[in-house]
Amino acid sequence: MATEATRLTIATFNVSMEGGNYLSxxxxxxxxxxxxxxxxxxxxxxxxxxxxxxQRVRPDIVLLNEFDYIADPKQGVEAFIKHYLNQPQQGAKAIDYPYYYLAPVNTGEPSPYDFDHDGVASGKGADAWGFGWYPGQYGMVLLSRYPIDTAHVRTFQMLKWSSMPGALRPKDPATGAYWYDDEQWQALRLSSKSHWDIPVNVNGQWLHVLAAHPTPPVFDGPENRNGLRNHDEIRLWADYLSDANRHHYIVDDAGHPGGFGKQQRFVLLGDMNSGPEQTAEQSGAIRQLLTHPRVNNSFTPKSAGGAEMRPDDAKAGAYTASWQERADYVLPSNAGFNIIGGGVFWPGKQDPLHRLVATRSASSDHRLVWLTLEMTALDK
Structure with missing residues (x-):
């Protein structure tokens, strides 16, 4: 029997709320x-x-990337909700999120290896399991108006990169040798932060938030170790959603194997650090999701502010980052949703709200992206 449709707004926002953003x-x-x-x-x-x-966009569910992982919620996510979201800002109405999900990430977690080949295994920066200067830097948190089934969240923080069949193992082009030796390669985790599958109960209907923040495909060298990792971090979700013969290597942190079930709603969220077009700095890795048969990519969120960046480029309206790239995505499943609309919060220069994005220090170098979705019955 079909269930009653529910309309909700789902968003992703890289908020730059990590320690490096506030350096004195x-x-x-x-x-x-x-x-x-x-x-x-x-x-x-x-x-x-x-x-x-x-508060202006008022998403029902939102993933915040680059929100440092703070193990005590009272000092982290709950303090943000209480002191900022629960307080009206410049005439905007206060908003509350009674449910949230956070968990440890790989960024800043020390490894014993010299991953960047600078001669020192520092355990920090590029020698951490994911780039970061302290554990939890560049973390993420999901805020929700609807209950989260925390007991059945699947995380993939510990999944090894080498476990992925056909993984893009980096090579040093100067020598032809693998950048990571065998010991490092067997130990290195795939996710630079983590990958989460978070079940959310929306008025009795389930949807799964698939959240991640793959590493930027830059800040490396000709070996392209970050670019290849970005590709395979995105590929993990593509494999997770695909047929069972691509699931066998996927084991979550609780030891449960397998990918995503059939006939379930999902929304892929996050700063994927990948643009759809292949350029000198982009591999186009996100196309693994944009063209996936289970993903509805029929609607591209846009903004007036992004379009102003390059008036001669029709794709500029889809930019989500200040360096003129589409990097952040809200991608729903084909099953169980109708897309009603959406956008990128990037007001044009003549808009009074442009002050919120006028500079990086105004808010972030990324823009909030959202879709408004109508939940529909799943076919049995």
Whole structure:
């Protein structure tokens, strides 16, 4: 029997709320203590603007990328909700999220290896399991107006890159040797942060939020280790959604094998750090999801502000990052949804709300992206 349709707005937003974003002139490296300190009060202008953007769009479910992982929610996500989202910002109505999900990530988690080949296994920066100067930097959190089934969340923080059949193992082009030796390759985790499958109960109907934040495909060298990792981090979701013969290597952190079930709703969310077009700095890896048969890519969110960046480029309206690229995505399943609309929060220069995105320090170098979806019955 068909269930009653429910309309909801789902968003992703790289909020740049990590310690490096708030470095003072005297600091040489980001500090884990920075974000908890800023969240103790309600007066940081950049975080207030981020809260206002969320209040203006009012998503029902939103993934925040680059929100440092803070194990004590009272000092992290709950403080952000209480001191910023629950407070009206510049005439915008306060918003509340009674449910959230957060978990550890690989960024800043020390490894014993010299992954960047600088002669020192520092355990930090590029020598961590995922680039970061302290554990939890560049983390992520999901906020929801609807209950989250935390007991059945699947995380893939520990999945080894080498376990993926046909993984793009980097090579040093100068020598032809593998960039990571056999010991490193067998140990290296695929996800630079983590991959999460989060079940959310929306008025009795289930949807799965598939959340991730693949590494940027830059900041490396001719070996392209970050570019190849970005590709395979995105490929993990493509395999997860595909037929069973591509599932066998996928084992979650609880030891449960297998990919995503049939006839379930999902929404892929996150800063994927990949544009649809193949360029000098982009592999087009996101096309693995944009062209996936289970993904509805029929609607591209756009903005007036992005279009202003390059008036001669019809694709500019889809930009989600200040460096003129589409990097952030909300991609629903073909099954169980109708797309009603959506957009990118990037007001044009003549819009009074442009102040919220006028500079990187106003809010973030990324823009919030959202879709409004109508949940429909799943075919049996």
């Amino acid at each position: 002139g005297a600091q040489k490296q980001p500090q884990a203590e920075t974000l908890p300190r800023l969240l103790k009060t309600a007066d940081n202008p950049q975080i207030r603007n981020i809260a206002e953007i969320l």
